[in-house]
Amino acid sequence: METDKMVKAMARWWQTVKEDDHDAGARNPMLYDPLTENNVKTTKLMQYVATFVVCLGAISAGTALAWSSPVLPQMTAPNVTINVNSTGQNLTTTDGELYLTPDQKTWVSSLLAIGAFFGAIPTGVIADAIGRKYTALVMDIPFIVAWTTLIFADSPGALYFGRFMVGISTGSFCVVAPMYISEIAETNIRGTLGTFFQLSLTIGILLVYLIGSMVPWRTLSTLCLFLPVALFITMFLLPETPTYLLKKGRRGDAALSLKWLWGKYCDSRSAIQIIQADLDSSSGEASLSDLYYQKANRKGIMISLALMLFQQFSGINAVIFYTVPIFQAAGSSLDPAVCSIIVGVVQVIMTFASSLLIDRAGRKILLIFSSTVMAICLAILGSYFDMKAEGKDVSHIGWLPLLCVVMFIVTFSVGYGPIPWLMMGELFLPDIKGTAVSVSVMFNWAMVFVVTKSFDSMMENWGSDMTFWFFAVCMVGGSYFVHKVVFETKGRSAGQIQMMLEGRPL
Numbered sequence: 001m002e003t004d005k006m007v008k009a010m011a012r013w014w015q016t017v018k019e020d021d022h023d024a025g026a027r028n029p030m031l032y033d034p035l036t037e038n039n040v041k042t043t044k045l046m047q048y049v050a051t052f053v054v055c056l057g058a059i060s061a062g063t064a065l066a067w068s069s070p071v072l073p074q075m076t077a078p079n080v081t082i083n084v085n086s087t088g089q090n091l092t093t094t095d096g097e098l099y100l101t102p103d104q105k106t107w108v109s110s111l112l113a114i115g116a117f118f119g120a121i122p123t124g125v126i127a128d129a130i131g132r133k134y135t136a137l138v139m140d141i142p143f144i145v146a147w148t149t150l151i152f153a154d155s156p157g158a159l160y161f162g163r164f165m166v167g168i169s170t171g172s173f174c175v176v177a178p179m180y181i182s183e184i185a186e187t188n189i190r191g192t193l194g195t196f197f198q199l200s201l202t203i204g205i206l207l208v209y210l211i212g213s214m215v216p217w218r219t220l221s222t223l224c225l226f227l228p229v230a231l232f233i234t235m236f237l238l239p240e241t242p243t244y245l246l247k248k249g250r251r252g253d254a255a256l257s258l259k260w261l262w263g264k265y266c267d268s269r270s271a272i273q274i275i276q277a278d279l280d281s282s283s284g285e286a287s288l289s290d291l292y293y294q295k296a297n298r299k300g301i302m303i304s305l306a307l308m309l310f311q312q313f314s315g316i317n318a319v320i321f322y323t324v325p326i327f328q329a330a331g332s333s334l335d336p337a338v339c340s341i342i343v344g345v346v347q348v349i350m351t352f353a354s355s356l357l358i359d360r361a362g363r364k365i366l367l368i369f370s371s372t373v374m375a376i377c378l379a380i381l382g383s384y385f386d387m388k389a390e391g392k393d394v395s396h397i398g399w400l401p402l403l404c405v406v407m408f409i410v411t412f413s414v415g416y417g418p419i420p421w422l423m424m425g426e427l428f429l430p431d432i433k434g435t436a437v438s439v440s441v442m443f444n445w446a447m448v449f450v451v452t453k454s455f456d457s458m459m460e461n462w463g464s465d466m467t468f469w470f471f472a473v474c475m476v477g478g479s480y481f482v483h484k485v486v487f488e489t490k491g492r493s494a495g496q497i498q499m500m501l502e503g504r505p506l
Contacts, residue, residue: 041267044262046261047185047262053235054238056227056231056234057169058201061169061173061204062207063207064224066207070212071212074216108159108160112167115163118167119167119169120442123139123171127244128434132179132180134240136231142172146162146168175438179241183244183425189359190426191359192359194421194426206341206344210344241257243430244430247430251272255269278429278494279431296498296502304424304436307423310371312450317451318451322405323343323405346409351414354413357414358418359491367482370416371478372475374475375479376472378472380401382465382468386465389464426489429498487500
């Protein structure tokens with residue numbers, strides 16, 4: 001009996017020693033840091049799976065963004081009799097198809113941006129109230145309603161409603177997806193996972209470009225419906241983010257969430273301590289005014305809004321709108337649909353390349369590289385159109401604008417395409433993140449609307465040369481801003497990022 005007691009006592013002593021050693025390692029980040037690559041006990045597979053599932057919403061948003069490109073040409077009326085209602089608006093034609101006037105087409109295109117603006121407004125508040133997971137589920141419903149409406153649309157009003165509703169979900173997922181990803185990812189892969197949002201957008205756009213030219217628009221809308229349905233089903237399988245669960249005091253659920261995401265052998269206790277420390281350093285329930293009155297939040301929202309501004313004023317839409325004329329100027333006889341597919345393929349490939357680079361090269365250097373090369377490409381495009389407007393022979397350099405377009409899209413896709421969405425989720429603590437991300441996304445969609453609506457006026461009043469030069473100047477400003485204001489967040493924990501925002505040494 002005495003021997004048994006001694007064995008048990010030694011076993012208890014050895015267990016205590018192991019726990020003390022483990023706790024010492026958890027306290028000393030040089031020995032053990034569960035949020036960095038030093039944590040060899042974690043597995044990353046389920047983090048990728050969870051990111052892919054929530055990014056089904058981003059793929060759906062991409063299909064919504066690109067939908068009008070192949071669809072609106074199908075709604076151009078041929079030489080048939082148009083039935084007109086009492087208000088003078090066309091409804092259907094005698095062949096049973098739905099055709100639109102030019103003015104109606106502009107509304108079908110622009111209502112998505114308006115819906116996205118209003119969709120972003122409540123999403124941050126909802127995400128803080130019911131969680132990131134259930135917000136994604138709730139805001140997936142407008143996607144399903146929208147595509148169902150578009151499938152059976154028989155009037156311009158039905159198209160308007162469908163496009164507005166699909167915009168609501170698009171704007172909402174621009175908020176909730178980056179939030180969810182930033183809160184489930186280990187620090188050493190947070191950048192890679194963060195770029196999946198923009199990658200998913202480009203995949204959705206490419207899918208529509210590939211399929212849209214081959215099938216009727218109702219069939220295309222039916223295929224687009226499968227994505228949000230798949231998202232709704234698979235989202236139930238994912239856990240809530242550990243950060244949100246800890247914020248609500250559900251420590252046990254947070255530990256289970258971490259083990260689902262990081263593997264059953266991860267040290268969830270130490271990870272929870274670090275996440276809880278970040279939560280404790282925040283102010284609890286934050287308000288919109290905290291974005292201004294707290295230094296870290298004020299600088300964070302300034303950086304986030306500026307990156308969104310430069311993303312849209314990079315002229316990405318102008319370049320995409322001019323892709324077909326530029327291909328033609330280069331002597332290409334490619335079909336416009338093929339040109340769109342080429343652009344889509346380049347965007348997907350280079351955004352994927354960005355996901356491989358971003359946790360190696362870092363955010364800041366990729367942003368500066370992106371805006372600098374884009375500025376050069378835009379300046380050359382402006383000069384090309386200026387020479388063409390003056391009647392100079394540019395046939396011998398027809399390849400130059402084509403090269404500029406390709407380089408522009410490549411560099412946009414590795415920098416200003418994905419990184420503003422990634423950093424938006426990195427710069428804020430959980431107490432203010434929902435509000436800050438909503439404000440950033442609202443601002444982004446407001447800039448989408450401004451640039452899209454003003455582009456035709458700019459082209460008409462300034463000419464294509466001055467328009468491209470204007471965007472080039474904006475990119476020079478972007479390079480300067482990033483160099484002077486933006487700091488590197490690669491490999492930094494939430495607490496370290498807040499210290500840098502406050503100007504305190506690490």
